[in-house]
Amino acid sequence: MPLFDPIEKRAYNALTREWREISMPFDLPLPKKLRSLWKVKVQDKEALYEEPHVTIWRKASKWRYSLRSRAFLDKKPDPGEIPKEVMDLIHENFDELIRQWDERFPTNRVAEEDGDDSN
Amino acid sequence: MTPTDLMSNEQSKAETAFNREPLAARWVDRMSDAEQAAHSQDRHTVWIVRRAQLADRLVCELEWPTKRSGYVVIMGSPRPELLPALMRRFERVAYSTDFLPRQELEDVLQSSDRRERFVGGIVDRSTKTITLWRGDLTPFVVPFSAFTPTANDIRPNFGKFSVSDYGHTLRFGPYEAATDAVLYEYDPEFRRRLNEKRRLEEQTLGASIRRLRKQRQLTRNDFHGVDPKTLSRIERNEVHKPQEATLRIIAKRLGVSVEDLTSY
Numbered sequence: 272m273p274l275f276d277p278i279e280k281r282a283y284n285a286l287t288r289e290w291r292e293i294s295m296p297f298d299l300p301l302p303k304k305l306r307s308l309w310k311v312k313v314q315d316k317e318a319l320y321e322e323p324h325v326t327i328w329r330k331a332s333k334w335r336y337s338l339r340s341r342a343f344l345d346k347k348p349d350p351g352e353i354p355k356e357v358m359d360l361i362h363e364n365f366d367e368l369i370r371q372w373d374e375r376f377p378t379n380r381v382a383e384e385d386g387d388d389s390n
Numbered sequence: 391m392t393p394t395d396l397m398s399n400e401q402s403k404a405e406t407a408f409n410r411e412p413l414a415a416r417w418v419d420r421m422s423d424a425e426q427a428a429h430s431q432d433r434h435t436v437w438i439v440r441r442a443q444l445a446d447r448l449v450c451e452l453e454w455p456t457k458r459s460g461y462v463v464i465m466g467s468p469r470p471e472l473l474p475a476l477m478r479r480f481e482r483v484a485y486s487t488d489f490l491p492r493q494e495l496e497d498v499l500q501s502s503d504r505r506e507r508f509v510g511g512i513v514d515r516s517t518k519t520i521t522l523w524r525g526d527l528t529p530f531v532v533p534f535s536a537f538t539p540t541a542n543d544i545r546p547n548f549g550k551f552s553v554s555d556y557g558h559t560l561r562f563g564p565y566e567a568a569t570d571a572v573l574y575e576y577d578p579e580f581r582r583r584l585n586e587k588r589r590l591e592e593q594t595l596g597a598s599i600r601r602l603r604k605q606r607q608l609t610r611n612d613f614h615g616v617d618p619k620t621l622s623r624i625e626r627n628e629v630h631k632p633q634e635a636t637l638r639i640i641a642k643r644l645g646v647s648v649e650d651l652t653s654y
Binding site (some may be wrong): 295310312314316317318319320326328331332333347374375376377378380 | 480494497498501520536538539540541544546554555557558560564565566567568571574601602604605607608609625654
């Protein structure tokens with residue numbers, strides 16, 4: 272079964288086209304069946320002492336996923352609880368998530384290597 | 391260790407255990423609920439008063455001298471005259487017009503990590519501060535300057551404050567802040583816990599400086615008087631003992647004392 276129905280897919284495409292104009296916490300658009308429970312965000316004030324990351328939310332639980340190493344920053348809660356569809360959408364939109372992070376936090380860009388003298 | 395130290399250690403352990411026990415939310419919607427709240431001695435109950443007028447009734451029902459027990463949350467602005475009586479009667483008193491929705495509030499109160507989440511807050515434009523209520527109902531005050539605009543100019547709108555995501559997010563109109571980012575900068579106790587977690591990871595002066603520099607959104611070129619390459623070497627712990635003058639410049643630019651540098 273496809274993740275998006277055709278009407279929803281059109282709306283999703285329209286939203287993604289508007290991304291460049293959107294300026295607010297970046298909330299990755301999710302299909303209806305996921306968005307009642309899940310959120311994927313890059314916020315405007317983030318824990319910059321950690322690697323650049325996206326936060327995945329399900330009610331009170333949150334997972335931070337590194338945009339640099341594609342690894343989870345915390346061992347708990349179990350990342351296995353995140354549905355494959357959510358992770359697939361994150362990976363499909365990885366470049367956009369990186370762009371959103373870098374635009375907000377240019378002093379801690381995703382591409383920067385640890386110990387790089389340039390910053 | 392002296393007997394006093396032992397006692398305070400025991401007390402602190404008991405307090406920590408108590409703070410982890412779930413708190414039960416009881417909603418005060420009617421006068422009869424307010425009367426029940428006034429007479430209850432349950433230590434783990436949080437009485438959530440939905441209307442400021444019900445707080446008047448609650449205080450009227452108190453018996454004096456009263457024993458301090460339980461917690462109270464007032465949704466709205468209680469009359470200032472009520473606060474000393476409420477603070478005498480309850481362990482903690484929180485009030486605001488901006489609290490989490492009911493289900494999320496109850497979830498935070500029941501959770502063991504409630505101290506690291508926020509349930510509501512009060513924005514004071516005159517002093518440019520925000521008093522945030524933690525999940526254990528202690529106040530936590532931060533200046534407006536904690537919420538810096540992003541590099542792509544997303545600015546907080548302090549007139550539109552709310553807490554969301556089960557107490558993990560502070561919203562100011564279009565601007566969202568992760569609570570752990572705020573706690574990291576303003577709560578030494580949070581940093582101590584975080585560092586404890588990192589004990590087996592990386593806990594050096596260089597790593598601390600780097601983390602704090604990142605959090606302050608500074609580059610290595612922003613430290614006038616310290617060569618960026620030197621700073622890079624310090625951050626990588628390649629300088630065995632950095633000069634005190636250098637550390638003073640770094641600490642000053644980061645807005646902390648030299649002694650506190652390693653706590654970040």
